[in-house]
Amino acid sequence: MPTRPRPIIIIGAGGIVADAHLPAYCKAGFEVAGLFDLDRGRAEKLAAQWDIQRVFGSLEEAAGSDAVFDVAAPPVAHRPILEALPHEATILLQKPMGLDLAEATRVRDTVRDRQQVAAVNFQLRYSPMMLGLADAIQQHRLGQLTEIEVHINLVTPWHLFPHLRPNPRVEIVSHSIHYLDTIRALVGDPANVFARIFSHPSSDLADTRTSMILDYGDTLRVLLSINHHHDFGRRFQDASFRVEGVDGAAMVKLGLLLNYPSGEPDELWIAPRSGPWEQVALEGGWFPDAFIGPMANLQRFAAGEDAELATHVEDAWRTMALVEACYRAAELPGAPIPQA
Template sequence: MIVGTGGIVRDAHLPAYRKAGFQVTGIYDPDQDRARSVARDWNIPAVFSTLEEAAAADAVFDVAAPPTAHRDILNALPRGASVLLQKPMGLDLAAATAIRDTVRSREMTAAVNFQLRYSPMMLALADAVRSGRLGTLTEIEVRINLVTPWHLFPHLKTNPRVEIVSHSIHYLDTIRALVGDPASAFARSFSYPGSELSDTRTSMILDYGPTLRVLLSINHHHDFGRRFQDAAFRVEGTEGAAQAKLGVLLDYPAGEPDELWLAPRGGPWEQVALSGAWFPDGFIGPMANLQRYASGEDDRLATNVEDAWRTMALVEALYQSSKQAATPLPTE
């Protein structure tokens, strides 16, 4: 049962669930016209008129609502329910903590929809890392230099935080899934002239000690044609390297095909054949894992709220870093 009928539900959740064979038994949104339209387009049998009616359904709940609504929705759902929450887990760490505590107190089985780590390219990359194909990791770099159609996300206009918590959180969560938590973090976020959003460009460095360099360079305003636009996730180690192209971000939401390339030290590069793409295939993983964990088939809920809280703690550290003064240059 899905709570929410925004663009991400149409573009990713429902295509993913149809592809995986998951049955969507009902849908709810305060915008009843939109809910009925989605139900009609996707052959969903029930449109609930209230959240209370939806909560009474015997179902796994997919809460695809804005993060500011998560806690109220959780409190309306049955005690002990299995729930997948759309990312982010609140807009700051205080909200994430409140959501985590609600899940604990209501004894829910809950995960957050961090789906980039489940995309075919990132599953293959993680397998290459685990198998030792890249050796000891020395580099992780995320480079986003493109134009994002922010008009598709009007709800972000009022948010005091945008870029890291709504976009780069995908990369931060995936990095955590690959190499764990950093010891510390540095960031600077920037607004853009004429933009209605608080911040849409960010530079980040994550501290993993003296040999693993991790950095993210994010610019959503490179509106100068496709030639030098980029959406890359690079991982290098002592024995090999990997380069992923996040195709959906280039001309979102139509996008381009995702790519993953691997090379041993000295080359050559070889492209990895991918079965599917981040959108919509990555969205299968979190829901499949939640259902299998709730039924006892999986012994680990990968993006459970406790782990998601750690991703939010990293987001919070980056925002706090961005507010702090940098070291000034000597004057003499």
């Protein structure tokens, strides 16, 4: 946590702010000094619920505050907001960093030009379950890693995200980006990717199912199987992150995704080779606790208390490059089956 937390101005008053940002900042003891949203009525309602003293009438008015800016707006609005915020401002951007790599590059270049200190809110890596997993890997409890598998097989209430409907890209850039960023945080960047994306007859969204393989060489197998349409009851639904090494293994249950947004408890299990499995006690969950991490790191970095800004726009650009590679790979033809 930062020694002297600065007040926060939140740009945007949508569902993610109500469900995650404000509960997290309240839990952390961060002061939210004001809100701005194009829908002033929505901002005023949220401010009243959380006892926030000020609702700004314009972005320019909000930008005049001496605070850390939490930009919880859609990616299409990021660059105009950055251009309205002060030079050298301290800023946390909602993920994704644009809808494609070209826009992510423009966002990064805007931050560079304005000498802003900006990070992207890739918060899954800060969830208690993933912090525990990363710690186990760093302690070499799993040994040399051989397997990372993300398996999502459940039903997602896409109607809660109507802003995704017009987007030409949906699943990877809006959902699986969390897993790709976390994998990068754990094991770095892959050399290549293989991917296929799929729509679903029941959905009017562009893509809601994905298969991905990330190439980390001959010994580490990394794959993601994502299906948001398993609407056949809870029994065989799954949201898991499996990591194996030569000496041990870990299983993570992403409980939030099961019966979203109500969710179930997150879980982390670790076992040495031949077992037994032991459940690791977690304090908090993905929502809202993980949202404390990016803001705390940003404030500490800006104050000189942290040497590294983990989700700096420069690193976030690498996550967006991986997303872009997956979409490009999905457009490539597969190997033809030999014919007699």
